Amino acid sequence: MMPNVPAVLPFGLIMGAVGSTAELSGVELGALNILVFAGASQLVAVDLLMRDVPSTVIVITGVVINLRMILYSVSLSEVLKGSSLPVKTLGSYLLTDQAYAVYTANSNQLNSRDEKVAFYIGAGLCMSFFWQFFVLIGFIFGNFLPSSLNLDFAVPLSFIALAMPTLKNKKYYYVALVSSICSILFYELPYNLGLLVSGAIAMIFGSFLLRSKK
């Protein structure tokens, strides 16, 4: 389970540092971290807050970023099928890119369904602990780092690292390319609509691409 720590460390530190740059209070950052518990959407939400984007737009944008979790949720639903409601609820809450990645990397070695559930919940709890811990460290020490280090650039970098393992073959690279080009073309659309429009076009393009055999 330890292999996921290096993935959470920079991400958590950045979240904490961004929170302190944005001058969020400890309670606000804590609530964001515990209630939302989804780093990528949190980082974007704080960035949009700083740019005075309307709250509704921020929520929609964050939700769109987290749509990818449907994929993990569908895959985990087969494992959690027989579990009790509290375990399903906890399992849902703990669903993150990193917990899912660690679980899928090890699921072949787990024999029974109970073992799989236990491993997944354990990985998720471990993840959540380190996440909260590193965010706190970033929040406390973020202010001391010089701005010449361009730490905010770590945000797009960490998103690249999140997306990369999901690109299974050439078709996924084409989808990423279409999304990139659209996002440059539609940048000036109001209300951050560029993201939604680009994402939608890339999804439609991708679903046609998947249908074609090659």
Place this chain on the structure above:
Amino acid sequence: MKYEGIWFVILGLALGTFVIRSTFIYLSSRIKISERFKEIFSLIPAAIFPALVVPMTFYHKGTNEIFFYKERFIVLIIATIVCYKYKSVFITIISGLIILYVMS
């Protein structure tokens, strides 16, 4: 409190994200999701993340400068190649930050 809408954002995002995370897990014993849908869902990260990071870096200095100040975008492309090669979150972030620091 610096931002007026912050609690709306926190609670809205928390609720929306939990619905995304939990719906299929709660319904797991009742519905069956087709392979075709799973395949389409698997496109989401490839469709969303580039649309986030490309404008963030390409328009880092605003939209007036189309050809200059693209160092962040260039470093992002380099970092993408690094990430493809090493498959490591840590190496990707550290190398990207170092290259940007050296370039600027």
